Amino acid sequence: MGKGIVKELETIVGAENVTDEEFELIAYSRDWSYDGPLKPDIIVTPGSTEEVSAVMKLANKTQTPVCARGGGTTTTGMALPREGGIVLDLNRMGRIEEIDEDAMAVTMQAGITVYRMIKFIEKRGWKIPLKPKFGSGVSMAGWASFNGVGAGGSLYGRVTDMLLGLEVVLPTGEIVTTGSASFKGAKQFCRYQGTGPDLTGLFLNTFGTMGVITGITLRVYRKPETEGFIGYGFETAEDAQEGIRILTEANISYGINLYDEEMCKIAGLPIPAPWVVHMYAEGWKEEVDFRVRKGRELLEKAGIGEERPKAIPFWYGVEGMSSRLIPPMRTACVGGFHPLGITAAVFHAYNRVGEEYNLRRGMVWWVINNYANIFPIYVYNEETELDVMIKAAHDLRAEWSDLGCTPDFPGPNPDITDRIVPEYLAFYTKVKKTLDPNHIMHRGMSPRVAY
Amino acid sequence: MKFEMLEPYHRWIWNCQSCSTCQKGPQNVFSPAGPTPDRICPSYDKYPRLTYSAQGRILAARAFLEGTLEVTDSFVASLYECTLCGSCGPERMGRSSCSVHRQQVPIFRALRTDLVKMGKAPTEPYKKVAASIEKSANRFGTAKAKRTQWLPEGMALPEKAETLYFPGCVATFKSPEIARSTAKLLNRGGVEFAVLGEEEWCCGNPLSASGQQDAFEPVVQHNVSAIMGTGANRVMTSCACCYNVLKFRYPEVAGDLDFEVVHTTEVLAGLIDEGKLKPEKSLSRTLTYQDPCHLTRVNAPEVSLFEEPRKVIQSIPGISFTEMEGNGMFTQCCGRNPYELPELSLHTGLNRIKDAQAAGADTLVTSCAFCNWSLGRAAKSLGTDMQVMDVTTLLIQAMGL
Known part of the structure; x- marks a missing residue:
């Protein structure tokens, strides 16, 4: 990549915010996945939406690949530049713009970390419904673009279900605001309104392939009066599946998750049973008491599990999952979504693949409304078992696809393009080519589009 | 090039998962241990690029061991823009939240040692301090x-x-x-x-x-x-x-x-405790305390000194004591090296003065002469009324000595 583009970028964002030094490129050559090293040619750290826009216009004009990066905490290599070019590090854009108590909404620059935003609003008596568990660097842009989850998902869904609107820089450099603020004179207070279809959704679950998210407005909620929690132990995956089905169908919980015994060990949680289901409730005290009591009643009546008082909430036990392991062992995660009714089958497939490749493993699920989000962990030695783990991940993805699961991330690895229905892929291709005519954004991501 | 000091840390270096936990906080805000401070790494806070975080430096260390990166002056300069405060690897709830398991500071010291042996380091200010020590046995050349x-x-x-x-x-x-x-x-x-x-x-x-x-x-x-x-x-x-x-x-x-x-x-x-020192003079001050990183987090947890300085301060009648965000194992660096790292030290010290202000303190007490130097410099630069003092000079006032 020529020095000319570096000079132009320096003019846009300042020389101190551009570098192409080798040791700096190496610092950006990995993310939390098993992928890499994949180096960019240039690193740019913009400080404003206008700077992002100018960078995108230049990149589009010169057909330079761009990879937007927040915390770099994706698990399948989506923060890595697969064909060099520019890495756009958004971490300088970390300001809360406004907490609008009338609209019950918070607007922020998208480079802010999720936990920093939560800490900010909680100090003011507000919350978002999800309690995510991840590293401190996860940015709001990243969390929104992979449509993250957390405790609270069984009632509230995923992060984008509470998202009111976005500010996005398109691959061609235009700045667009979606949501109610797309109507002249209106602030950001609702997502769906009479200005046409939900174009916010174009940028969610995309990992930056459709543009760079620079601003986010989220719905906020008052902190509840109290919270409740119960933990139940089960002897088999089938019983645990029935347990989460009962709780989900009853619509009494705020959050539900499920772990196997091995996951408890990896995550540092007590191990009260081979399978553990957690149910969370929140709200007014009488309401929480009722929900917790009802959950107990329903599970007792089904006669498939026993309450385990030693169970503790997920976010209490896990403080850096990989830090529980003795180096050089580390973890990889290949997630997905599935209907609740195949939970046990999904586990058995995962277990079978892990056994075949002799990998230590553990699994946790979040229930999201009516379905499940799986976080399967394989433990491996990067120096000696990386290839084995990657093969296992590919096999697992294939087995799960056959069962009717969908992938959670549209990442590069494993590529899932050939599993997408052709008509949908053609439609996606049209949209992608319209927004990103020179194919500069996050090259190599699934679904892969032929230009 | 041989990285003899670095090589023993191979497995820790390879174990860095680039998870970003070492760059900025807070960590898990839902932990029963409560939220940690917003700032983690002083170097990354001043220069917000991965290169200036433990993650970036460990990836460079890995590239050196793999033989895929040459040492440059600019790399050396970036490596030394770190106060070794250990904030990148704190423990919470009895264990590290990072897969490098608190080995960051030893890794950076080892890498610096190798670079010095190669004649590529240290940076000029460190060389000058070394020359002063050689000549006069002290860092100031006095x-x-x-x-x-x-x-x-x-x-x-x-x-x-x-x-x-x-x-x-x-x-x-x-x-x-x-x-x-x-x-x-x-x-x-x-x-x-x-x-x-x-x-x-x-x-x-x-x-x-x-x-x-x-x-x-x-x-x-x-x-x-x-x-x-x-x-x-x-x-x-x-x-x-x-x-x-x-x-x-x-x-x-x-x-x-x-x-x-x-x-x-x-x-x-x-x-x-033994009653041999009895501070009896009432001091009407609102105090906060800067835990020096090298009395707390950088040491092994079992020899971290949290309670002793607080005991001394709280023995003084009349004072009102308040904690800053970021204390104990999560203390924030004072800036440490006003001479070797003047800009980073000032930036970091200013952040800490602002933390003390946010805590409502009028006096920032520490128990390290280096913290006292760095924070005093920052307070002066900010033109604030915040008084920075060592715990001993505070106690002297309360003893009327």
């Missing part, structure tokens, strides 16, 4: 003869005593009121102590921290021999860096020490 100028007038000290007071360069030359106060407090508490005087050399921390191991080792040998000559079985330091290096780095060079290393606050807290 004449050795001035080592005891801080001694309170008329105070006579024995040549040998069970306790040896090691004030260190900063409390001797930069902030002699700290050494003077300490001496008066020991005297009042009935603790007989000796000092090394001109035989006290810099503890060697600037050499150890910058990887100048060949210059560090003779300093260790000299100081250990001088200390042994006094017959002391206990060495007390004013500075957290002296404490850390004497307690943990010296045995790496000189083997097991025949003396215990303690910090001033441990001794003072003991004297207060």
Whole structure:
């Protein structure tokens, strides 16, 4: 990549915010996945939406690949530049713009970390419904673009279900605001309104392939009066599946998750049973008491599990999952979504693949409304078992696809393009080519589009 | 190029999962341990690129071991833009939240040592400090003869005593009121102590921290021999860096020490407990306390000194004590190196002064001469009324000495 583009970028964002030094490129050559090293040619750290826009216009004009990066905490290599070019590090854009108590909404620059935003609003008596568990660097842009989850998902869904609107820089450099603020004179207070279809959704679950998210407005909620929690132990995956089905169908919980015994060990949680289901409730005290009591009643009546008082909430036990392991062992995660009714089958497939490749493993699920989000962990030695783990991940993805699961991330690895229905892929291709005519954004991501 | 010091850390380096936990906080806000501070790494806070985080530096270390990266001057400069405060690897709820398991500081010291051996490091300010130490046995290049100028007038000290007071360069030359106060407090508490005087050399921390191991080792040998000559079985330091290096780095060079290393606050807290020091003068101040990183997080958790300084402060009548965001294991760096890293030190110190203001304090107390220097400089630069002082000078006021 020529020095000319570096000079132009320096003019846009300042020389101190551009570098192409080798040791700096190496610092950006990995993310939390098993992928890499994949180096960019240039690193740019913009400080404003206008700077992002100018960078995108230049990149589009010169057909330079761009990879937007927040915390770099994706698990399948989506923060890595697969064909060099520019890495756009958004971490300088970390300001809360406004907490609008009338609209019950918070607007922020998208480079802010999720936990920093939560800490900010909680100090003011507000919350978002999800309690995510991840590293401190996860940015709001990243969390929104992979449509993250957390405790609270069984009632509230995923992060984008509470998202009111976005500010996005398109691959061609235009700045667009979606949501109610797309109507002249209106602030950001609702997502769906009479200005046409939900174009916010174009940028969610995309990992930056459709543009760079620079601003986010989220719905906020008052902190509840109290919270409740119960933990139940089960002897088999089938019983645990029935347990989460009962709780989900009853619509009494705020959050539900499920772990196997091995996951408890990896995550540092007590191990009260081979399978553990957690149910969370929140709200007014009488309401929480009722929900917790009802959950107990329903599970007792089904006669498939026993309450385990030693169970503790997920976010209490896990403080850096990989830090529980003795180096050089580390973890990889290949997630997905599935209907609740195949939970046990999904586990058995995962277990079978892990056994075949002799990998230590553990699994946790979040229930999201009516379905499940799986976080399967394989433990491996990067120096000696990386290839084995990657093969296992590919096999697992294939087995799960056959069962009717969908992938959670549209990442590069494993590529899932050939599993997408052709008509949908053609439609996606049209949209992608319209927004990103020179194919500069996050090259190599699934679904892969032929230009 | 050989990275002999770095190589033993291979498995830790490979275990960095690029999870970003070392860059900025807070960590898991839902933990029962509560949210951690918003800032984690002072270097990343000043220069917000991965290169200036533990993650970026460890990836560079890995590339060196893999032979895929050449050492450049700009890399060396970036590597030294780190105060080794250890904030990138704190423990919470009894364990590290990072897969490098608190090995970051040892890795950076090892890499610096290798680079020095190759003739590629350290940076100029560290070289100048080393030259001063070689010439005058202190970091400021001040004449050795001035080592005891801080001694309170008329105070006579024995040549040998069970306790040896090691004030260190900063409390001797930069902030002699700290050494003077300490001496008066020991005297009042009935603790007989000796000092090394001109035989006290810099503890060697600037050499150890910058990887100048060949210059560090003779300093260790000299100081250990001088200390042994006094017959002391206990060495007390004013500075957290002296404490850390004497307690943990010296045995790496000189083997097991025949003396215990303690910090001033441990001794003072003991004297207060025993009723030998009774601060009776009421001080109407709202105080907060800066935990020095090298008394807390950088040390092994079992020797972290959280309670002793607070005990000393809270023994003073009339004061109102408030904690800053970021204390104990999650303390935030003071900036540490006003000379070697002037910009980073000022940026970091300013952040800490603002933390003290946010806590509602009018006085920021610390128990490290380096913190006192760095924070005092930042407060002056900000033009604030915030008073920065060492715990000993505070206690002296409360004792009316």
